[in-house]
Amino acid sequence: MPLAAEQAGGLPALTDDDRRRYARQTILPGVGEAGQRRLRAARVLVIGAGGLGSPVIEYLAAAGVGVLGIVDDDVVEESNLQRQIVHGVDTLGLPKVDSAAQAVARINPTVRVEPYPVRLTADNAVDLFTRYDLIIDGADNFATRYLVADAAELTGRPVVWGSILRFDGQASVFWPGHGPTYRDVFPEPPEPGAVPSCTVGGVFGVLPGMIGTVMAGEAVKLVTGVGEPLLGRLLVLDAARGVWRTLAVSVDPDRRPVERLADDYEVVCGTPGGAQGAAVTVERLAGMLAERDAGRRALTVVDVREPAEHAAGHIPGAVNVPLSGVLDGSAALPAGPLALVCRTGVRSARALEALRARGRADALQVIGGTLAWARRIDPTLTVV
Structure with a gap:
């Protein structure tokens, strides 16, 4: 037909x-x-x-x-x-x-x-x-x-x-x-x-x-x-x-039908380990940084990419701590709440998982990474 x-x-x-x-x-x-x-x-x-x-x-x-x-x-x-x-x-x-x-x-x-x-x-x-x-x-x-x-x-x-x-x-x-x-x-x-x-x-x-x-x-x-x-x-x-x-493949007879769209699919599909509130969009991060700059929030953006990637372009104020140091525990991370970021969100998700396993409940992952930031917040940012 x-x-x-x-x-x-x-x-x-x-x-x-x-x-x-x-x-x-x-x-x-x-x-x-x-x-x-x-x-x-x-x-x-x-x-x-x-x-x-x-x-x-x-x-x-x-x-x-x-x-x-x-x-x-x-x-x-x-x-x-x-x-x-x-x-x-x-x-x-x-x-x-x-x-x-x-x-x-x-x-x-x-x-x-x-x-x-x-x-x-x-x-x-x-x-x-x-x-x-x-x-x-x-x-x-x-x-x-x-x-x-x-x-x-x-x-x-x-x-x-x-x-x-x-x-x-x-x-x-x-x-x-x-x-x-x-x-x-x-x-x-x-x-x-x-x-x-x-x-x-x-x-x-x-x-x-x-x-x-x-x-x-x-x-x-x-x-x-x-x-x-x-x-x-x-x-x-x-x-x-x-x-x-x-x-x-076949229809799942027990699946609940879709009745409405989710508010944010990046959060639905990007929350590491199912931890509630562990992932933020770049739009939310921009708002959090504005609150930090106004003195209403403590937050450090940690870029877990390699130094050359970070040097080419990064979210303003982000400190560079390569993923390898986060995973093996050798890196000295800033105290206080952290927002972990990489190019697309894959490496930051691994970093978040490692930090959460060590009890760092104040760490977040930025969904979509610097690539999403460049596309939706600051088109002038260079991402490699």
Whole structure:
């Protein structure tokens, strides 16, 4: 059953140019002109214009999807170019949504791009999702993944999901009411630090292409109705060994349905060890620092990155205590409340765990680290 429920007669007609462009696609059994017209009518929202979003955006543009919404609040950096193929040296420094829109225009100018250079949040997710037929989750963090899952459940939207790290990748289709959702398969986020980000753990450069093209294929299948989507199945890739596996997944009958979005998914997914109040957002940290500067609070920001990283750019007033010294107890830490920060939050979560084990109940972790601070508080901050 195609995602677009309209009959072919109610869908936009193909032009002669369309018939020439999509000739190799429309001759496929089960696609035909009706399938191509469904693609032309489809509105697809892509979360993230990074590693996974790159091949998804390019292939959906080439396939002739009518409207591509792209959500990403980041800019193109040189370290992205190893795997985020929708961007190039000519778009360094541009917002990723603008860089991706330029690529779509080169591939297929008939596709309309709706760029959203913002962060997906609990405030905008439901509104955005209701504007589109299908959601592509190419996010690189658990907070966004759970937000996507919950907003999709509230709006009834199907989600094509993918995840990558090092040499491993996964892909599936989650559709509330038609099969399992992300929360059926992954009920709770992992402990902070248990799964490193690609920034810390690395990623095989071609892996996003391998998983991202699978995701693009699932989107085309859902829109046209051709083939069998990965609904109820989890595709797992070990790229180092060249092994693909398919695991069956199902709806959890005991899971409580999502009734509302959480207020802050970064806190929900980033509180180390489940310690209440142990994690703060960069916005909250900025407020705490203002209170400190006004003499109403004691607080020291401790940057647990390496000295070269700290020297390149850090939150104002942060003292540098590398993670190794925190973990082995050799570092002399300031007395009083501490706010631990690193680049993304992975290392600070490890530092917090070590300090809490030693009884430092006055330590906090800054979710998203200096990277979040640069994106949402001080765009002039240099982060390496």
